[in-house]
Amino acid sequence: MSEVAFFIDYSRCIGCQACVQACAECDTHRGTSMIHLETIDRRDSVQTAPQVCMHCEDPICARVCPADAIKKTPDGVVQSSLKPRCIGCSNCVVSCPFGVPKYSAEIDQMMKCDMCYDRTSIGKKPMCATVCPSGALTYTTMEEIQRTRRGIPINSWKFGDEEVRTKVYVMVPRQVERVDIDLVQITPTPAPLPEDPYDVALMLEEV
């Protein structure tokens, strides 16, 4: 049997927050959820996007940590900060291209998703990917995901000039090979907005 991996399929997400609620139930999180569910812009759309730690091959959060508090396990899981080391500086919070680590003032420490290491290290699935009712979060084999989904899994990203490879995959249309995110250009004349695909009033005007 091939290795299991974590796949995010944003197009399946229904924003139900089962992942958020279940994450908080984990014995090691004790009521605090480590997964983020982003509502993109509720005025325009019901679109939502779940965000787990992507577990970068060369994690930027760990690179910028002045206290060397963020460690990666041999199997590629980037852990939460080590309590005795973390100085709460939030370098990791501002550097992560996915916006994953959060600083918790209550405990003066950075906490983030560790892919349910207590579960995955003993052969269980992460809690969020077990309960997710839409299949937006899935923990399975590469063969299974390729057999059952229209899109393809990729784990290659480019943020400006920074190339990132992650342990977690995202599902994209078949022609996409890498997710490219350009730096935001602030210009005096903003680019024209695309047509609004989710405005119900516009749908009713079409004939």
Next chain:
Amino acid sequence: MAKLPIDIPTIVGQFGPSLHRVPPGGWEHTGEDDKLVKTHCCFCGQQCGIQLRVRENKVVGFEPWEDFPFNRGKLCPKGVKRYMQDEHPDRLKSPLQRVEGKGYEAISWDAALTRVVSEIQRIQKTYGKDAFGILSGASLTNEKAYLMGKFARVAVQTANIDYNGRLCMVSAGAASKKVFGMDRSANPWSDIPKAKVILAAGTNIAECSPITTDYVWRARDNGGKLIVLDPRMTPIARNADLFIPVRSGGDIGVFHGMMRIMIQQGWIDRDYIEKYTAGFDEYARVVDRYTPEYASKIAGVPADLIVKAAEMWGPADTSFLLHARGIEHHSKGVDNCIAAIQLVLATGRIGREGCGYAMITGQGNGQGAREQGQKCDQLPGSRDITNPEHRKYIAGVWGVPEESIPGKGLSAVPLVEAIHEGKIKGLLSICFNPLVSLPDANFVREALEKLEFYVNIDFFLSETARYADVVLAGSLMEEDEGTTTNVEGRVIHHRKVVSPPGEAREDWKIICDIATRLGKGDKFSYGSPKDIFEELRVASKGGISDYYGMTWEKIDNENGVFWPCPEPGHPGTPRLYEDKKFKHPDGKAHFYPVDWRPSAEMPDAEYPIILTTGRVVSHFLSGTQTRRIGGLMDQYPQPLCEMHPRLAEKLGVIDGDFVKVESRRGHVVVRAQVVKTIRPDTVFVPYHWPLGRSANNMTVRAIDPVSNIPEYKICAVRVSKTEAPTDPISQLGVEAGGVR
């Protein structure tokens, strides 16, 4: 004397709703669990498998149950947090009685039951047997649903028993009975991913039946197309191949408009229609009037969308219809469902792999609780209470004279109207919170206040229970044992996980005790819920919903059994109609020439906006359970009024403003949520909250003439910007009906 004994804020202070957030023992507890029990979620009709973690007779958490085939470990946020009902500070732990000016005091079971029985007897002696009514619930197990029907007919001997499935499944059930002669989803869910086109009509799958989402997405990953009908762009509509933002109540325009095109294009199965159905020609004559232009006018959407839907649905090899409250909660709910189902029947795409339809049951035992004889017109096994043969068979099972079984009683809304009129003087209710869940809440409150005696069985003091003279502390699902029948018709086993706390008791024991004190102990001498199931099996034998071949052991061994299962050794029936034999006497499926008609209350100059109501994903029904769970309240704390920016602009409202939503019957003050995902002529308010936040303050007390389902999905309102309310109710916590 069913009036509030003290003011609501004082009651809320004592009995909640309050929020429960931390499991017993706290988050820091890291000890081993005593046991892990495989059971099912207590909430919606999906009835997902779940394992509950137990320590010292307390439920301390959950673990997904990945081997249960329906949900394979998947859960929605309600399922994840359901265990927070256990060890809840609001939990009722002993019987209570109302004390004027003081509230409610704990009394002994003997005192409580003595009073209940003497009041039942007094009212029936004074006003007649039928002056005592019973309102039951569709989240009860099959065993309890069966027991309630028998209790009403044999122990109380009243005709007037109905249940809150009347607010949920009856339009779907009546339509399926009319078309096919039986009321059950025609397929197991495993057929959904095999369909090449799915029509989701009036079903907010993502929020009301989240587990079904994965089945729909699997169909799409297999190359299937998805069509969604809804006045709001729900989460599944966002990614549908075709979203039709139909006007509430305009669904028949879409269905008949599609069918007219399908007939013209030859996208129907004439051979199938000829051999296995009746009534097609009359139906086709009505459909012929639904030109794209006319259909578009009825549906309130561009004709082009209806044409596209016909082009997707018509020529497909396999197809699946999913329908729910969006088309059912109407004064023409049955006709809406019939029109939708006829799109399935005319193509002959039913009774084989990847082909069929299902109604998505909403309540915990939405399917099973409507089969066991607690409906006002029904006896066990989905039998008809007016049918002499059916009556005779059940009289034999119960060991009573046939003539002692009362006739057809009043359904839920007329039953409450009879209370309001003073015809029904006493009420027993269980698993029902009508003050929040019935339409026209102010009328319901007036009715409750007219009761001479009201006894309520519940595990929390619901908004309705506050009006009771006696409250009997009952049990949560995990504190008792029994079966339910899920959305697919699969009968499953809820295991007992813990014992009821304090002096609270299992519901079935309470009912049997009352029956015994009414002198019918010999008919209610069960030792366990399993004994009740054994009788239910026999009572259902030969009926439409035949459970005779099932045992609890078989259900456990086979991960549930689909009815009909008429004989021991029978494998059950996951997919109906494979033999093309339908349950009408002529063996055929029947078409009906249903036609569109206006809703009971259409928008006008005075009340120009359509109000539609529904659910959000983190709450269940009247909210008496989910408004007590911190995590679920954090997710969606208070009802919002969704409106389109164009309407908001017209009203001078911006996102977050307080608005007054007002109908001819009542109003709420809530905050506005301005979104482009709703029709500009419609506003939406979810209904899980009570009092000044209850969407049912506005809804219309109109019912379908066949199913008697209320018209929750459309009434006329006006909306205006207003100030933050300052009345005492508005200052309560949002879980209790306050507003922030």
